[in-house]
Amino acid sequence: MRYLPLSDTDRGEMLARIGVNHVDELFADVPKNLLLEEPVDLPRRKGELEVERILSRMSARNVSASSVPFFVGAGAYKHHVPATVDHLIQRSEFLTSYTPYQPEIAQGTLQYLFEFQTQVAALTGMDVANASMYDGSTGTGEAVLMAHRVTKRRKAVLSGGLHPHYADVVRTLSDMASDEVVTMNPDVSGTEDILSQIDDKTSCVVVQTPDVFGNVRDLKAIADKAHQHGALLIAVFTEAVSLGLLKSPGSQGADIVVGEGQSIGNALNFGGPYVGLFATQSKYIRQMPGRLCGETVDADGNRGFVLTLSTREQHIRRDKATSNICTNSGLCSLAFTIHMTLLGEAGLSRLARINHANAVKLADGLAAVKGVEVLNRTFFNEFTVKLAKPAAEVVERLAEKGVLAGVPVSRLLPDAGLDNLLLVASTEVNTDDDRAALCAALKEVL
C-alpha cells in the first residue's frame, strides 16, 4: 500500500524488538471474540488512477456552478477565487501543520491568524475578532451563547430575516440548553417590528443584513433599543463581500458581529468547509468563544505570536469552558486572509460595487419579465422575486434548460406559504449573457 512505508521485513524485525510474535498480541486488550480476523466487508485497496476515475465519475454527475448561468445564493456565493489563493493554501507547511500549540515552529500560522483577526475586526468595525469559527451558522449559535454569558439572561430574539438554517442551528442549541428563543415570522420586506420584542429579559437580538431575502437592514435603532434594555445586538451576515460597500455593523452599534466568510477565498464546496467570522468589543474578550492569537515576545525580545487566553477553553476549563470548540477553520481562514490581502481595500470595495451593479442590472432585467415581480426596495447582490408559478417547479424547469436560477424560498421555509418566492443572486461571475439567459428562460417557463 503506497501510503505505508513498512515492509514485511521491517514489521518482523520490529515485532521481535518489541518481544511479541504477532501484531495481534499488541491488541490483546481487545476482547478476543470482538477482534476481527478478516478485513471488513468493503472493497480492497486501489491505485491512484482507479480512485481518481471513480471519484471523477461521481463528480461528473453534478452540474458545477461555472458550467452554467448561475444565480444561486442564500448564504453561499459563487465568486472568483484567484489562483494564488489555492496554490498558497496547499503549501505543505500550511496544509499539513496542526493547531499552533508549539508556537516557535508555527509562526507562519500564527502570524497569518493575527493578520486575519485584524482584517476581520476592520471589516466588521469591531475591536477584536477571533481566529475563526466552523462557519457562519455555528458561529451564530455561539454568539447567542456568548450573549447569555455576558447578560446573564437566556432569551434570544431572532429576526425573521435571519437565514432559516441559522435560526434552526440557534434553536437546536437553545432547546437543548433550555434557553428561550423568540423567532419572528419570515420577513420578506425587511420591515418587521422587532423593537417591540425587546424587553428586560432579552439577552440578545439577532439580525442579519443583508437579510436572507436580500434587504439591507438599518441596525442603529435596533442596537439602541437593545442597549436600553441591557441586551446585545448580534449582527449577522452571510455575504462577506457586502461589507466592502455597506456601513459596518460595528459602526451601527452591534455588540457581536458574526457571519460567513466563504465568499472571500473559498469555493462553494457543496456547503463546506467554510469559515465563520466572529468579532466583538474589547470588553467581552474573555467571554468570547474560539481560538485567539495574540502578540508577545520570545526569549530574545523578538516579536512573535501565540495562541492566548486559553483559560477560556475546554482543555483547561473542561465543563466550565466558554465553549466546547477545540478547532477553528484554519485553512479556510488562510484562504480568506490571502484573498483579502490580494484585494486590499481598493479591490474589495470595487468587487462589492461590481456585485451590486450586477444585481441591479439583473433586477432591472427581471422586472421587465412578465410574471416576475422584484420585491426588494434595497439589496446588495441578492434579492427576492415573486413568480407567477411555484418557484421550486420553475427552478427545476430552468435547471433542465441549463440555468441555475436561484433558491426557492420554500426550500428553506416549506411551511411559510411563500412558495412563489425565489432568491436570486448575481455576483461578479455573471455576464450580461448569463442574465439574458435567465430572463429568456423565465419567459419561456412562466
Added chain:
Amino acid sequence: MLNRQGRPSAPQAHGVSDPAAGMGDQAARLQGDANRATGSAAGSHPTFTGNKALAQVEPLLFEIGRYDTTGVDLDEPEDFKPRLGGLERKEPIGLPGLSEPETMRHYVRLSQQNYGIDTGLFPLGSCTMKHNARLNERVARLPGFSDVHPLQPISTVQGALGLMNELGRYLVTLTNMTAVALSPKAGAHGELCGMMAIKAAIEAKGEGKTRNVVLVPDSAHGTNPATAALIGFVVKPVPAREDGWVHVEDVKERLGPDVAAIMLTNPNTCGLFEPQVAEIAKAIHDAGAYFYCDGANFNAIVGKAKPGDLGVDAMHINLHKTFSTPHGGGGPGSGPVVLSARLAPFAPVPFVRVGQNGFELVEQESDAAEKPFGRMTAFHGQMGMYVRALSYMLSHGSDGMKQASEDAVLNANYIRAGLADLLSLPFGNKPCMHEVLFDDAWLKDTGVTTLDVAKAMIDEGYHPMTMYFPLVVHGAMLIEPTESESKSSLDLFIATLRDLAMAAKNGDTERFTGAPYHAPRRRLDETRAARNPVLKWTPPAPVAEAAE
C-alpha cells in the same frame, strides 16, 4: 524601508537593541534574530537584513501593504443607481493590499516558519498527524464537488449526494452502527451532535427531567465535559485507576436513574484499549443510559474491531485524524457521528435518503419519518472533507485500513520498546495502542521539565509530542508516530530521544531550558500574551490620522 509604517504594537526588543540603534524596529528585530545562535558561526556573522539565507523574517501585512494597492484586476462598473437604502459605507475600512507577487512572497515566507507533516515526524499524541495524500486534494477540487452549491436543485447534485451516501456506508460498515450524521463540522461538534441525540432519546422516553448526569473519566479530552455541560448535563468524573484503565466497578458505583450517559474514549487517552469496555457498555445499558464513545482514537482499531460490537451508542469520527483529511493548521475538521439503532431515529437533518428517483436530501424535520432532534449547521456539513476521506478509504481499501491500524500500533510499540529503559511509563511496560504515554518521573532531579524536552526536540528537527495531556499522569508526554513513519525514521527518532534523555540525566540542562535555539523564534512568552492581550495590529498615530 522594511517597516515604513512603524510597529507600535510590537514590544521593544531588549538586550539586543544597541547594535541596531537607528535601524528601526524591524531591523532591530532582525538583528536580534541574527544574534540568537550565540557561540555559533552564524552568531558572529550578523547580516544587514537579519535574514539568514533561507530563513527570511517577514513583517506583518499591515507593515508592508498599501491602501491603494490591489492584486486583483477588476474593472470599475459603469455608473448605476445604488439600491442600498443610504447605508453605504463612508469611512475607509483599513485593509491594506499587496500585488500578486508580493502576496505570493509574503505567504510563502510565512509558510516557511511552520512545521508540517511533510517537514518531518509529527508525533502529536491524540492528533494523528498521518500522511495527507495529495490525490485527496486533487479529487476534492473536481468541479462537481468544489464548485457546486448546497442549495442547487437535487437533480443537479446526484453525484455529490451519492458520495455522501457512500461515505456514510463506509463509516457505518467500519463501525457496525446503524446510521450516521455527517454534518458536524469537527470532532467537538460531533460530540455535541451525539450528546444531543442522547438527550433527545432520553426526552422521548420521558426521562428528560430525571436523567441529567453524564459520567466522564478524568482522562477524557476537555471537550467531553465541555460538551456535556453546554447542553445542561451535570458532569461527574470517574477517577483514573493506577493501571490507566476505567474499571467497570467504578462506573457501576456511579450508575443510577439520574445517569444519562458515559463519555468514554476508546482506545483511551493513555493510549490503552479499555479491556472492560463491553462490561461497561452492558452496565450502562442495564441502567437505562447511553454509551458515547469519543472516537478520536478510532484510527488504532479501524478494521480490527467495530465500536458497534463493543456496545457503543454514538461515536464521532474525526475525518481529519483517522481518515487523513489535512489538519490545515487548525481546521477545517469534520466530525460525522455514527449512531446505534437506539439513537438513529434522532439523527439531525440533513441526511441523504435513497428514493425512487435517485438520492434525496432530507433537509426539514417535517420531511423525515424519523424524529430528528434539529440541525447542527447550515447546509450539509464538510463536503470537501467527505471527498478526501472517501478517497483515503478507497485507496486503502479494507485490507489497507486494517494494515494501517496495525502499523500505527506497531510503530507506537516500537517506540515504547526503544525508550522503556530510559523514560518512564506510568502504567508499566505493557502494550499500547497507536500512541505511547510517558510521564516525567524520569526527569526527576534533572531540572528539566516536559516542556523543556519538547522545546529541545524542536531543535532536533522534530515536532514535539503532546505535552501535559492526559491530565491523569504527571508531566505527560504522549507520542503518536502514526503508520506513516518508516522504520528508519523511527530508529532516528528513538536514538534522538535517547540522546536527549542521557543529556538530561547527565546535567546538560541548558540544552533544554534555553531551547529552542534553532527555531524561527526562541521560547515565546505566553504569560505576557495573556496578561495584556494584543489581538490585532493597530496603526501608529500618524497613519491613523492620515486615514481620517
